[in-house]
Amino acid sequence: MALNINQLSVAFGNDIILDNMSIPTIYPGEMVSLIGKNGAGKSTLLKQMTKRIRPNADSITLNAKPLTLNDIGYLPQDHRVSANITVIELLITTMHVDANSLFTKAKSAEKALTLLDKIGIFHLANKICSELSGGESQLVGLAQAVVNQPSVLILDEPTSALDMHNQFMLLEYVKSYTREHNAYALMVIHDLNLAIQYSDKVAALHNNNLFAYGEPSRIIDQVLIKNVFNVNSQIIQLEQHPVVVACL
Numbered sequence: 300m301a302l303n304i305n306q307l308s309v310a311f312g313n314d315i316i317l318d319n320m321s322i323p324t325i326y327p328g329e330m331v332s333l334i335g336k337n338g339a340g341k342s343t344l345l346k347q348m349t350k351r352i353r354p355n356a357d358s359i360t361l362n363a364k365p366l367t368l369n370d371i372g373y374l375p376q377d378h379r380v381s382a383n384i385t386v387i388e389l390l391i392t393t394m395h396v397d398a399n400s401l402f403t404k405a406k407s408a409e410k411a412l413t414l415l416d417k418i419g420i421f422h423l424a425n426k427i428c429s430e431l432s433g434g435e436s437q438l439v440g441l442a443q444a445v446v447n448q449p450s451v452l453i454l455d456e457p458t459s460a461l462d463m464h465n466q467f468m469l470l471e472y473v474k475s476y477t478r479e480h481n482a483y484a485l486m487v488i489h490d491l492n493l494a495i496q497y498s499d500k501v502a503a504l505h506n507n508n509l510f511a512y513g514e515p516s517r518i519i520d521q522v523l524i525k526n527v528f529n530v531n532s533q534i535i536q537l538e539q540h541p542v543v544v545a546c547l
């Protein structure tokens with residue numbers, strides 16, 4: 300059981316974004332954060348994972364088979380739902396329910412409400428999607444991404460619109476989902492301290508390739524931060540976690 304990304308290349312015209320990039324095997328139950336400067340290719344990598352057809356199907360595999368759309372739940376960057384339907388209706392629709400069966404529909408509503416409760420957004424069930432705030436929309440996007448219980452969660456900056464409490468609430472949910480379902484979570488996170496706290500492994504992308512990969516406490520240090528972000532920093536050790544403080 301493993302998720303593999305091997306020899307992946309992506310170019311837009313003459314611009315090479317990912318150059319024959321491989322990531323070490325990702326194991327069930329693992330949360331992996333992608334870090335790197337703006338434009339490094341993090342979203343490009345995640346978008347490649349959500350493609351129906353890839354030029355080289357073997358470049359991204361789940362249990363040795365090409366990753367399919369059925370395997371994944373995807374929360375894109377800046378996710379917004381513009382539809383004039385309620386959150387619960389959105390989730391039921393996402394579940395691909397047979398519209399003729401009232402029983403199945405009722406079961407789906409129950410399932411969707413349980414999920415909203417688990418994520419901590421039960422109160423949003425009857426809100427209209429197009430009227431949600433940015434942060435509410437991001438949390439609903441997470442519910443939509445997990446509602447069909449995918450094996451692979453692909454989350455592009457899932458905490459970017461969230462307040463401090465909701466950042467932790469979302470990441471705690473992703474952690475429990477990943478552990479309970481033996482799933483794989485790949486997330487782009489800009490906040491290094493959140494990445495350190497919530498990742499089993501961190502993948503740092505730089506110069507069109509993988510710069511470093513491993514447990515956050517082993518790979519995130521002043522040298523990496525200087526090389527990847529061109530920022531001076533200090534690392535403070537707090538219990539087992541390093542805490543990054545940027546310096547001028």
Ligand SMILES: Nc1ncnc2c1ncn2[C@@H]1O[C@H](COP(=O)(O)OP(=O)(O)OP(=O)(O)O)[C@@H](O)[C@H]1O
Nearest residue numbers: 311314316335336337338339340341342343344376
């Ligand atoms: N459809 C496209 N056509 C042309 N260039 C693109 C396209 N999509 C992305 N790029 C370019 O590819 C590079 C990587 O973009 P990507 O969105 O993957 O970066 P990122 O690491 O996710 O950045 P950020 O942290 O700013 O979200 C950028 O230089 C971007 O301009």
